[in-house]
Amino acid sequence: MGNFKGHALPGSFFLLFGLWWSVKYPMRYLCRKNKHVCYLASNSGILISQEINLTLPFCCVTGMTAEQFVPDGPHLKLYNHEAKQWDHLMNWQHSTMYLFYGISGIVDIIVHITPAVPLAMDRLMLAIAIFIEGFLFYYHVHGREMLDIHVHILLLVAVFGASIGSFLEIFFRGNILLELFRASLCILQGSWFWQIGFVLYPPSGNSEWDQKSHNNMMFITMCYCWHYAFSLLIVAINFAIVSCHCAQHDPSID
Amino acid sequence: MGNFKGHALPGSFFLLFGLWWSVKYPMRYLCRKNKHVCYLASNSGILISQEINLTLPFCCVTGMTAEQFVPDGPHLKLYNHEAKQWDHLMNWQHSTMYLFYGISGIVDIIVHITPAVPLAMDRLMLAIAIFIEGFLFYYHVHGREMLDIHVHILLLVAVFGASIGSFLEIFFRGNILLELFRASLCILQGSWFWQIGFVLYPPSGNSEWDQKSHNNMMFITMCYCWHYAFSLLIVAINFAIVSCHCAQHDPSID
């Protein structure tokens, strides 16, 4: 949806998953490292067993519903027979992005239910879903204004980075570095969606940004890097918190 | 051939191979996983031993013959001495694509006949054949209309994806994920060739698509993603069928 909420919604989803991953993976990594059974393991057991969860599919259904049934949405109508042209293609493209993340979420559940499906399938589907998002974004911005294009293209760096990272996880499953890398890029995507919302659709009647200013483009590029520095900081803090928590409950220290 | 049949023919070949792969690889994977000899193994033995088959070379010879000897084809004539220019280059380029797939098919047979040739050679040749297809397509569309170029360029995503996947199989041979990835991209190619046929050469006298409409381009991009979702669904269904079939005949359950 071409408004502030339409960017805040997926931004929140990405932030949610990024933050969740930045806690989950350090927890599993540190539990494995401290081989002895620690209190943490029993605590985190609850969390890790929630891997078979419905959060991702639920988010995707929410997103798709929102895209389709907002007042000015397509309401599942694809072709406008009167105007003889496709209808609300933007919303349909966003729905398609949610669809692939939804497939990825469903595969994630199936993989943990049945042993017939190879485990790494969840990472392959995630890599595909992220790639499709980037692929659609790439052709999405055709013919818009310079700054509008630029903020979306910058997003592609995080998207394709995360896609390649996920693909590598097929071969290096459980590599904490790739997992944290993915988490940090996911948080970056989330915060950047919010940033796009603020730049293109400033809420509360702020003055709009000049879409053609070269100066603004230069600032936005740098701003993107700051978002990533911020994202890395969050991942580092979460890692440190989990690490301290793990050391506190470590029976070998008692 | 610049007509509907010229796209339906290779599309059918790709669909054939994609479907075949999406059955063959899960069968082999599940047989290996259930280590005990199951009924399936004897059934599938027939299928797997057919690996030394002539389907691929046969398809390629058919394709090449069709490209060369259709009424308005080149009939092996490359240079038109009267007009002082190259003749029917489109058909020759298509023939070249078939040629490389043919080489790949022949190498596939040789690899299984003689132990002297390293086994992974078939995947290397497949990667090369797919790359050559993409390489020729890339320069193929020079100077055509916008939508025409776009539908062919979209195909390249599947082509280069499949080429990279096949190349990785040299090092990760028998990785079920890479094999299913290849199968899904192959089905995507097949169904997309049919789609190209319908878009550029609508059969049964339908009205043509507007080649310059930005709206059409946006729809086609999204449509490509839907084709892939459809292709993933087919692979998943085939995997599930093979998996059920395997469980039914599993003597450990009896």
Added chain:
Amino acid sequence: MGNFKGHALPGSFFLLFGLWWSVKYPMRYLCRKNKHVCYLASNSGILISQEINLTLPFCCVTGMTAEQFVPDGPHLKLYNHEAKQWDHLMNWQHSTMYLFYGISGIVDIIVHITPAVPLAMDRLMLAIAIFIEGFLFYYHVHGREMLDIHVHILLLVAVFGASIGSFLEIFFRGNILLELFRASLCILQGSWFWQIGFVLYPPSGNSEWDQKSHNNMMFITMCYCWHYAFSLLIVAINFAIVSCHCAQHDPSID
């Protein structure tokens, strides 16, 4: 800073690190190879234990301070409220580059202090820092003159090469070839920063280069290759010196 010193400073930093790496890694490699404890090991022990050093963060703080507080710098002011535009964006972009190298340096220290953090994290952060440098450079040169753009774009070959090399080191840690490859690209970056300074801001009042000459562009491209040949030569010489030194102190020869 758009002047000679602004390029000489980072150039010197890169040269410093490149030279240090081209000595450190061969030393460690040859010590490990000669399994017996040699005199060298005790000597180099001092060097290697300095791995927990503050050089990189120190360089980055120096760089950031210089960028911010030179007479015509931004002095931490980002937005000019009078002119209603962003202020000194060039300096801010350079500061951002230093920031990420600083983060990389801090992570490098943390990794060696605490065993909780996975060791390869230092290489991931280095790869990210180098990538961010290239990313900012890529959008940095928008709208400048041809030769100016070209000398900066050439730099990107070294930058992205080093970033990919560092990323590979996550999986192939301690591979001497990747380490020397990184060292050689680092020296190349350093010497090329000096070259950029000489080309764009010729000191001591030399006549400026013609920014639009195609001839100059061709020469600069070739010059870049010579810089790399020179960089490879330095790495080779350092390797040879360390190797001789190692053989001299080898007790098995005594």
Added chain:
Amino acid sequence: MGNFKGHALPGSFFLLFGLWWSVKYPMRYLCRKNKHVCYLASNSGILISQEINLTLPFCCVTGMTAEQFVPDGPHLKLYNHEAKQWDHLMNWQHSTMYLFYGISGIVDIIVHITPAVPLAMDRLMLAIAIFIEGFLFYYHVHGREMLDIHVHILLLVAVFGASIGSFLEIFFRGNILLELFRASLCILQGSWFWQIGFVLYPPSGNSEWDQKSHNNMMFITMCYCWHYAFSLLIVAINFAIVSCHCAQHDPSID
């Protein structure tokens, strides 16, 4: 040198090395596979021990000398002080390409002489030398005619393919597939240099090709693929000959 001989000379060098590799690597591969000591081993021992050879450096010195001291060459003069511009940059760029292959050849020798240098260094230097060739070619063709640019750009596919292949050999040393892949791309480069010579500087006074014809470009692209098919055929034949020769001398068959 911008004439027929200037393309035939490097073309012959590449053909020489490609053919040599397409014989050497199958020989080593088949010897290792037939673990028992066969007659072939003693024969091929002569060949393999020639690995420490001077062919590559010799070719490079020949090439550099030819580029510098042909009648219309630069004779080591780089700057024309009268015309105030760089002199004979084409020849200098070609010399630089030869220089890097020369470095690669010297490293190849050093690696086999001294055990201090890691073995895989020869492949890293080869990858770098091939990359530099492609890098220089990429900026080499700026501002020429369409067909001229196209025939050089096509070459880059083989060049960067060979560079990536060599780089992978660092990690997968002795992988026969990567070695044959490199050999085939080397033969392709060699034969394509000859083709470029025939297209751009037709010897014996043939009529020149129309540099702006779209038709010619389409043909040349396809022709490039045929060269590769031809190159693959040569590698296959050499593999078959070596294989037969190996079987003949196999004492286990006697």
